[in-house]
Amino acid sequence: MTTCAQSLVHLLEGYGVKTIFGIPGVHTVELYRGLHGSSLTHMSPRHEQGAGFMADGYARASGNPAVCFIITGPGMTNILTAMGQAYADSVPMLVISTTNRREQLRLGHGHLHELPDQRAMIAGVCAFSHTLQSPAELPELLARAFGIFNCARPRPVHIEIPLDVLEMSADSLDLLPRTLPNPPAPAPAAIKEAAKLLDTAKRPLILAGGGARRAAEALQQLAERLQAPVALTTNARGLLPCGHPLLLDGVQSSAHGRALFDEADVVLAVGTELGETDYDFFGLGPVQFQAPLIRLDIDPMQVMGAQRAQVGLVGDANEGLQALLAQTTPNHPRGSWAVDSVVRVNNCERASxxxxxxxxxxxxxxxxxxxxxxxxxxxxxxxxxxxxxxxxxxxxxxxxxxxxxxxxxxxxxxxxxxxxxxxxxxxxxxxxxxxxxxxxxxxxxxxxxxxxxxxxxxxxxxxxxxxxxxxxxxxxxxxxxxxxxxxxxxxxxxxxxxxxxxxxxxxxxxxxxxxxxxxxxxxxxxxxxxxxxxxxxxxxx
Incomplete structure (x- = not known):
């Protein structure tokens, strides 16, 4: 018999997972039965929070989702902080936990590792949390998780498997991974409107965040075409190479950085929340824009966020930037404002x-x-x-x-x-x-x-x-x-x-x-x- 746990491991292999982070416990040993003979390697941290942070670093460095096997109850409370960090920074992480047997759930009978409602506790730090009721649900659930990682704002996903379901037969499951959809591109009409604003601008400015991490080449090409200074958040560092003439230091929280924002006649914000910890490091208050704002983000909640956008582009950063490159005019003369401004503002930053x-x-x-x-x-x-x-x-x-x-x-x-x-x-x-x-x-x-x-x-x-x-x-x-x-x-x-x-x-x-x-x-x-x-x-x- 092939169990649900063994089928889970097989499906993870199919989606390209290489490593599992976890600490074995009595409630997860069946998952480890599935690991034997698989291609997956296992990393044993010393604390479940460490497992979550290791998975976070692995996902950011590799660009691929990371997977944790975590026990019921204390294992999940231990990993919550790491999931919170990954949620805030849009890091793909799949947390597979166990939970008590289905007939024991939410009864408060004092079973090992029992929580009143584990999923409710986790809901605030994941894209979704689901309790597997039968092995038959497993292929669809994993496809949804990897679909989010690939095509939406990537955040942790939690799947909990009751102990009795973990051991059930899964002989009839289709264990071929599903074909994942491509990341969405912004609407052509919105791209055309944004490109018109950028083409007519004399002093365009680009703000890029972690959502643009996979779009370095397109971002640099667009910045050079527009001759636009580029400010990068912490999670976007390296999208322009060191010493690039359009690369601003981390000036978005400084008074001289804010002054440069006021000089711009159009601002393109790509994959950034425009949030406090990147744009208000010194307590000057939320960043404000005098110029029209174009927001490109895969998350519509960000496009329609506190900062009013004149043009909202909902879609993948790379797809959106490539579309803007196709629609904007090459060799548009814009003078030396951008390069001169980068030198001036960076010098002000370092002099302070x-x-x-x-x-x-x-x-x-x-x-x-x-x-x-x-x-x-x-x-x-x-x-x-x-x-x-x-x-x-x-x-x-x-x-x-x-x-x-x-x-x-x-x-x-x-x-x-x-x-x-x-x-x-x-x-x-x-x-x-x-x-x-x-x-x-x-x-x-x-x-x-x-x-x-x-x-x-x-x-x-x-x-x-x-x-x-x-x-x-x-x-x-x-x-x-x-x-x-x-x-x-x-x-x-x-x-x-x-x-x-x-x-x-x-x-x-x-x-x-x-x-x-x-x-x-x-x-x-x-x-x-x-x-x-x-x-x-x-x-x-």
Whole structure:
């Protein structure tokens, strides 16, 4: 007999899934029976939240949905935070959980891992949640999940399988994956209207977010055709290459960035929520536009969001940008406003930085320019916040973190592990503070066990420094932020991981060159007090 659990694994293989993230429990062992003999590899984190963050990093790095096997009850409450981060950042993640037997559901009889209503608890952090009532529903449900990942705003999907259904016969199921529809394109009439606005503009501006991550080539071509400055959110970094003459630093939250927005005579916003954590970093209030706004987004709720759009384009970013390229006029003379404005605004941005910000920026640029095409995954830590203002990534999906959107601590290390698992040939750096490290440090030994060569760059300032500075700026006496850090060298040793503590930028650079192709995780601990005074732009080649 082929069980429902075994059929699930077979279908996942058919949809191209390569890796499962999960911790076996008594309620998921039947799923693991299905894994034996399959092509799927299994990654064992040390906490279900870690499983979710690893899946998040894997999906962002690879561009493919990631899958978690999670036990009923505490496993699902543990992964909720990771699902919240993925939901906020539009990351495709399929969470397969169990639940109690159908005749036991919602009765409150005290069965193992019982919750009053697991699906209701999860509803706010997923595109949909469904309880499988019979194996016959499985092919349709998986097709719906992968359809959302491919053709709609990608967000977590949750499917829970009662224990009795998991063991049922599925011999009669059709286990061929369904053909997924192509991503939708915006309506031709709306494209024509938007192209007319862009063609007649003398000072067009483009704002691109994470929804454009798969449209780098089309975005760059359109920006160059229009001669439009481009501002990229955190999740869009790398859509234009480093040093591109149309590439703005992360100026959308700064006063001089807002002033540039006011100069534009048309604004094209692609795949971005125009939300607070990207566009109002300094509390200036929601961004406002004087010029007509064109919004291109696969989510109609965003197109019809708080910012009134003169033209709304509902569809895939790449499809929409390609359509705009086909409709706009090549070689349209627009003068030097765009390039001159980028130089002016970027210079204003960098001139406003403090000495500490310049040092943090030098650290980020040192990482990028020393390692070959690195992927940097950040936690909520001060170097990452600086990167929101000034980091230019080498390519798309090479810079992501928990410093925006949902904003969780503990994300960086497990997400970097997932990213390195997806892209083992690239150097992957987990940029984590000493506070965030203590949220998810156990995942370091999971990386060691699996032989995942992530470079853990630990920024140790012995406190929650960003919160401390915020409290002091608001004249609140710091409380609860000066935390006692562990002995990270002893931690690394206990996890069978090499530990390094370079004392200068030169020694850090040499160490990074040495470790660029490491096949085992390594911890590089940076003492903030020692390194900050030494970091300087001169260390950037």
């Amino acid at each position: 930085w403090t000495a500490k910000q310049n040092s943090l920026q030098a650290l980020l640029d040192l990482l990028r320019d020393t390692l070959k095409n690195p992927l940097i995954v950040g936690d909520s830590t001060q170097p990452v916040y600086q990167g929101a203002l000034g980091y230019q990534a080498p390519q798309a999906n090479s810079w992501f973190n928990a410093g925006t959107g949902y904003g969780t601590l503990g994300y960086g290390l497990p997400a970097a592990i997932g990213a390195k698992l997806a892209l083992p040939q690239r150097p992957v750096v987990a940029l984590v503070g000493d506070g965030g490290m203590q949220f998810s440090c156990a995942e370091l030994i999971a990386a060691r066990e699996a032989g995942i060569g992530v470079i853990l760059l630990l920024w140790n300032n012995q406190c929650y420094a960003e919160i401390r500075d915020y409290m002091e700026a608001r004249e609140i006496p710091p409380l609860g932020v000066n935390i006692l850090p562990p002995d990270f060298e002893a931690m690394a040793r206990s996890f069978h991981v090499a530990h390094h503590a370079p004392q200068s930028p030169e020694s850090l650079r040499a160490l990074l060159l040495e470790l660029a192709e490491t096949t085992q995780p390594v911890m590089i601990e940076l003492d903030a007090a020692t390194l900050l005074p030494q970091l300087n732009r001169k260390y950037v080649e």
